[in-house]
Amino acid sequence: MVVSRRLLLVEDEPMVAALLQETLKAAGFEVLTAHSAVEAKSKAIEFDPDIAILDINLGGGPSGVDLSFLLHKTYPGIAIALLTKHPDLRTAGYTKEDVPAGCGFIRKDMVTNSQHIVEAIEKIVANTKHFHEDGDSSRPLGKLTTAQVGALRLVAQGYTNAEIAKRRKTSVRAVEQLLAAVFTTLHIEVNGPINPRVEAVRKFISAAGTPER
Incomplete structure (x- = not known):
């Protein structure tokens, strides 16, 4: 019996969330979508996620970074990745010290097809600390300190x-x-x-x- 993995997707843009949810479900994940950190916190209680993919900017209220710490504390062993338009955490006003250890980073501009996001998640689940698309020196503003x-x-x-x-x-x-x-x-x-x-x-x-x- 194949056990589907429970993935919490938190994305405030409805169209992006719908497309990602469809892609991830087709890849075999059981997906629960939320559009804010508050909604995600409430829904996650019964869902008990194995994986969380979080947009950094979630409109008003707590950010994806805030939510990442809550999930990391509440669900030991959960694999977490930030999915964002930012080339790295610094342009969002954060550093790597501001997110939980092992948190992955997926750049939206690098996602050229559905397979990319699925492969990224698989790598994050296998070993999050080795998947950081914010480490590419050729990324926009990447040469700035x-x-x-x-x-x-x-x-x-x-x-x-x-x-x-x-x-x-x-x-x-x-x-x-x-x-x-x-x-x-x-x-x-x-x-x-x-x-x-x-x-x-x-x-x-x-x-x-x-x-x-």
Whole structure:
């Protein structure tokens, strides 16, 4: 007798959730879909998932990262992966220290067909720590340091250098130097016809969407 594996899918976009659910069911998973962390927490009690695939951004309320810790604590041994449009955790405002140990990372832009997502989940179940699509150095903004990504994210949120310095507990001069390094790494001219700050924000939004404040 083949025992189906119980997979909790948490995705706030209904169309994406429906497509993923259909794909995963066809691959033999028993799928329970939720559209928010609160809904997922409630539904998971009776479902008792073996696997959880979580979008990072779930609209208002707790994020997929918040939910990952709850599931990790409540269901020992559960395999967890974040499925997101972000090229890595940093553009979402997190680091690898902010998620449970062994949490996998699947980039939506890497999912070119249904088989990719199924294979990714199988690898995560086998050994989550070896599946991180956020480790590719060629990913968007991948050559920026964590500090540079953090500063650029704050710029994309609309903050001034003075406010960024306050939030990062540093000087305005240090922020200016950090952003200058961002422009250099992203090959943005500082004396050209295009405002380098605006161009850097355009690149961030293209890679990770508009960050919430």
